[in-house]
Amino acid sequence: MQLKPGIKLLSEIEGVGATAEKGTRVNVRLNGWLSKGEPIDQNTLNTFVVGERVLIPGIEYAVEGMRVGGTRKVKISPHLAYQQTGVPGIIPANAVLIYEIELLGVE
16 A cells, blocks of 8 residues: 555555545544653544544545545554644654554445
């Protein structure tokens, strides 16, 4: 699987259901960590339309091509996450993030 530059696929379990594509509404479960292992998002459920940039670009790009029931663990570079600003008190500036994404559904 080839992902956008700035996203590294660490592991993947392929699903067997519908495929997430740009413009589709998806339901995902997210678990996120800073690169040193500190948790930032744990068991968070999100519904969004792929490509509308509701979440950080790295997550949206990583979801594209996934099939329902599948999971991807990805390493996301700062330019596809929170860049130089970070999230005060939670995510430092220029942080590399690790996310495990489970695709629960595609509408």
